[in-house]
Amino acid sequence: MIIKSKEHIVNNLNYIIRSAVEEDAKELSKVRVQIDGETENMDREAGEAFIDETGFKELINKDSMSSRNIFLVAEVNGKIAGFSRCEGSELKRSGHKVEFGVCVLKEFWGFAIGKNLLAQSIQWADSNHIKKITLNVLETNEKAIKLYEQNGFEIEGILKMDKQLSDGNYYSTIAMGRINDNTLR
Incomplete structure (x- = not known):
């Protein structure tokens, strides 16, 4: 689904949150690899589960046409600083919910980009009668967990020893x- 762009100014940084378009695909491919290498909060290491330009074009087109999906980018001075995606299911029993994921380049941490991508996604979900948003977050990402809780997310489960990080230790994933409530019947 396509949304109307929204401008934000946080700590003197101007950025726009908008729907992803095909022209973003090449840059998204590079940005995703960079983000995966900047933090261990992601599911992947840099280069793993690589999505090329064609793959991103396919995702963008699928999400643009689906009423159950949304693909957002945060743009700073014409460059992508981060992105988020909500993906719904075509299965009838799961059609009431979407899964949320977000990532932001490290140089843009502290400008509420992730927070605003989340807020825009929640607004979209609520206005499109989506009953539930789910997400997974690494237990060590306390800042993200706090943000999600502040936005109405609750911990629904813990996947123990779910990820092994570079320190060799295993960490749990928090399912939220x-x-x-406004869409429940």
């Missing part, structure tokens, strides 16, 4: 969900 946000239910939109």
